[in-house]
Amino acid sequence: MTLSRRVLFLTQWFEPEPIMKGLRFAQGLAEAGFEVEVATGFPNYPTGRLAPGYRLGPYTSEIMEGIRVHRLFLAPSHDTSSLGRAANYLSFFISALIFCVLRGGRFDAIYVYHPPITVGLAAAISGLFTRTPFVLDVQDLWPDSVAASGFGGAKRLGGVLGRMCGFVYGRAALVIGQSRAMTATLIERGVPAGKAVTIFNWADEDAARARGEFDxxxxxxxxxxxxxxxxxxxxxxxxxxxxxxxxxxxxxxxxxxxxxxxxxxxxxxxxxxxxxxxxxxxxxxxxxxxxxxxxxxxxxxxxxxxxxxxxxxxxxxxxxxxxxxxxxxxxxxxxxxxxxxxxxxxxxxxxxxxxxxxxxxxxxxxxxxxxxxxxxxxxxxxxxxxxxxFSFAAAMASTSACLERPELSR
The missing domain is CATH 3.40.50.2000 (Glycogen Phosphorylase B;)
Incomplete structure (x- = not known):
């Protein structure tokens, strides 16, 4: 049985956006021996404005410190408009789905960073065609976090989002919770205990120190x-x-x-x-x-x-x-x-x-x-x-072990 080695990191957010699992995470996977590529959006978080140096388009790619990054179209937005936020999520979902259907089969596994759940939905639907297994990394619990955000219509969408989450959980090979309590809640919501894993997040250890660069x-x-x-x-x-x-x-x-x-x-x-x-x-x-x-x-x-x-x-x-x-x-x-x-x-x-x-x-x-x-x-x-x-080394060791589990082999 061939274990997963080619990994697509699928995330709506990536550098230069502030994200928990970004470039350092991708590099950590590469250092562990995986061949890693990233599929993400054009950077616009948290302001909703495109980051300097980027021009919105259907697709582009770049190399960031040795990692191939595929930039997929999305509608930039991160204001208080629920319509704007919905357009942001749905546009990236469509782009990610197309990318994963066309190119997801090149990878042994997809590592999905959630939120939003629409990213996981793209991996789940595309997997029906490509048979590429995926890991779902749950950083925010949906639909709970949407309801807590206070956006108009969030509570009405709760049922739809809940069913969407259930579908994605069911299709995922493994589901990772970022806290013990979150993992327990995921199990309560139907994720089999055997495919639920807790991996704590870490800090940007290089940034978490005084460097003398700010007055x-x-x-x-x-x-x-x-x-x-x-x-x-x-x-x-x-x-x-x-x-x-x-x-x-x-x-x-x-x-x-x-x-x-x-x-x-x-x-x-x-x-x-x-x-x-x-x-x-x-x-x-x-x-x-x-x-x-x-x-x-x-x-x-x-x-x-x-x-x-x-x-x-x-x-x-x-x-x-x-x-x-x-x-x-x-x-x-x-x-x-x-x-x-x-x-x-x-x-x-x-x-x-x-x-x-x-x-x-x-x-x-x-x-x-x-x-x-x-x-x-x-x-x-x-x-x-x-x-x-909570160190980076401990988290990467656990993540690597997950990606080498038999469930992630085709």
Whole structure:
């Protein structure tokens, strides 16, 4: 029996877009001995605008650090319009389906990055013709995450999306969950336990360190107790809670400062809220390259994350958790479930109830009240926890083992 060696990595998102499993993941597969190619869209996330250097077309290809990347047409969009987002997903689905039908048979297996589920649907339908098995990597649980996004019509689509997910799960050779709780939920929804696997995400280990490439002095950190959030400024992050909590915490910690670094659909509304509240305790900083975010995080007293108080996020580990752990800084995790348990379980920080301004403010005040030595200890334990359970090497070893399982052979 010939084991899978030629692998197509099928993902709607890829560099230069910020993605959990992108170029480094593809390179890791190549380093493990697989012949890897990528099929993805034209980069437009998170702004919805085409990335500099790209011109939209039906198809193009490029070589990125030794990896062949096929760029497939999609309708760029990432705003608050449900129609725009639907067009974005459906256009890539059609392009991916055509590509996989025409060229999927050249590969021994397809590794599908989900969301959206339409990417997995393209692999599932094309497999009816090419017989190419695929692995589904579930990073967000659908239809739950769509409903949590707040987009119009999301709840009405729940039944359709649920049936779509069931079809894709049934066609997949293996289904990977990014947390133990997510894998358990997938099994509850019909994925046979024998083809459900948990593989934790990792951090961009090269970026998760201070490199001296960003002028941190320009941020006005000196003399302040600095709490930093970095990443997508989107709906599910509900960063308005952090802004209001900072104002409340400032009553007890006058020198507190919240710095929000990034871009996303909620950036403008956050700017308007900060202006409306007239706060000098919150600042918005434009997104910076990955090579510079480590400088900002390393200068923070506390790194913070926040998600909507939704059952979905109790079984999800946002990639920010691994990155914050790898940075070796104290963490205030304003989430429920497995992500919060990871942070508190290794005593790398504290947890607070999400979407609860008073609880988040209390968490900020508590972190500020700790001694520098106590916070330094949290940072050391954070890094140790990362190395013990969430490293890139461990995840790639597990992924390689999955791709070499007999289910992935034709």
């Amino acid at each position: 941190v002095g320009s941020l006005g950190f000196e003399g302040r107790f600095n709490i930093v959030f970095g990443g997508n400024l989107g709906r599910v992050q509900d960063l308005e809670t952090l802004v209001r909590a900072t104002l409340l915490a400032a009553q007890d910690v006058p020198n507190i400062q919240l710095t929000l670094v990034g871009d996303g659909v909620e950036r403008q509304s956050l700017a308007e809220l900060i202006k409306e509240l007239g706060t000098a305790h919150v600042q918005l900083v434009a997104a910076v390259p990955r090579t510079q975010i480590g400088d900002i995080f390393a200068a923070a007293d506390v790194l913070i994350l926040h998600l909507l108080d939704d059952p979905l996020f109790a079984i999800t580990i946002p990639s920010k958790v691994q990155f914050y752990l790898a940075m070796g800084r104290p963490i205030l995790a304003c989430v429920r479930g497995e992500a919060a348990d990871i942070v508190t379980g290794c005593d790398a920080g504290r947890a607070a109830a999400p979407q609860d301004v008073a609880a988040v403010a209390a968490g900020m005040v508590e972190m500020a009240g700790l001694s520098p030595e106590q916070r330094a200890g949290m940072g050391r334990r954070a890094r140790a926890a990362y190395e013990a359970g």
